[in-house]
Amino acid sequence: xxxxxxxxxxxxxxxxxxxxxxxxxxxxxxxxxxxxxxxxxxxxxxxxxxxxxxxxxxxxxxxxxxxxxxxxxxxxxxxxxxxxxxxxxxxxxxxxxxxxxxxxxxxxxxxxxxxxxxxxxxxxxxxxxxxxxxxxxxxxxxxxxxxxxxxxxxxxxxxxxxxxxxxxxxxxxxxxxxxxxxxxxxxxxx
Numbered sequence: 001x002x003x004x005x006x007x008x009x010x011x012x013x014x015x016x017x018x019x020x021x022x023x024x025x026x027x028x029x030x031x032x033x034x035x036x037x038x039x040x041x042x043x044x045x046x047x048x049x050x051x052x053x054x055x056x057x058x059x060x061x062x063x064x065x066x067x068x069x070x071x072x073x074x075x076x077x078x079x080x081x082x083x084x085x086x087x088x089x090x091x092x093x094x095x096x097x098x099x100x101x102x103x104x105x106x107x108x109x110x111x112x113x114x115x116x117x118x119x120x121x122x123x124x125x126x127x128x129x130x131x132x133x134x135x136x137x138x139x140x141x142x143x144x145x146x147x148x149x150x151x152x153x154x155x156x157x158x159x160x161x162x163x164x165x166x167x168x169x170x171x172x173x174x175x176x177x178x179x180x181x182x183x184x185x186x187x188x189x190x
Contacts, residue, residue: 086132
């Protein structure tokens with residue numbers, strides 16, 4: 001019986017080496033191509049702005065939503081936060097042009113509680129910006145200072161420079177608190 005199982009395993013292993021391994025190698029070479037797809041221009045694929053504004057702007061919400069959309073090439077799907085203060089988190093996709101991202105950051109500083117955390121771009125759709133969003137847990141974010149936010153708002157920064165800086169500032173800590181301990185952060189995307 002044991003001899004029969006060894007023969008079956010040997011045949012399966014040989015079959016995998018002959019058929020399965022080449023498929024995995026080809027997928028390994030092709031996968032990076034799909035991961036680094038080109039960004040579609042905003043005239044073909046608009047930027048979606050989602051999230052929350054502060055409750056204190058409830059009566060002016062239509063005007064506030066228009067201000068977010070005045071930059072153009074965007075779709076605004078904001079809501080009034082139903083309780084207390086909005087989250088101080090912003091998330092910017094890798095295909096969002098710098099001028100649009102900067103406009104949204106400025107408006108979110110004005111109409112939400114501010115910007116104190118950035119979400120890693122690996123967790124965000126390419127043509128999406130989240131304002132005051134609560135869907136990302138703390139290990140996928142990085143706290144930033146007001147000076148770092150101002151670096152993102154620099155005049156005449158190119159799209160590439162903006163996203164390089166954003167990715168640099170949004171790298172989360174390697175260790176995160178977990179029930180009083182510091183454990184490795186599983187939300188660090190490489």
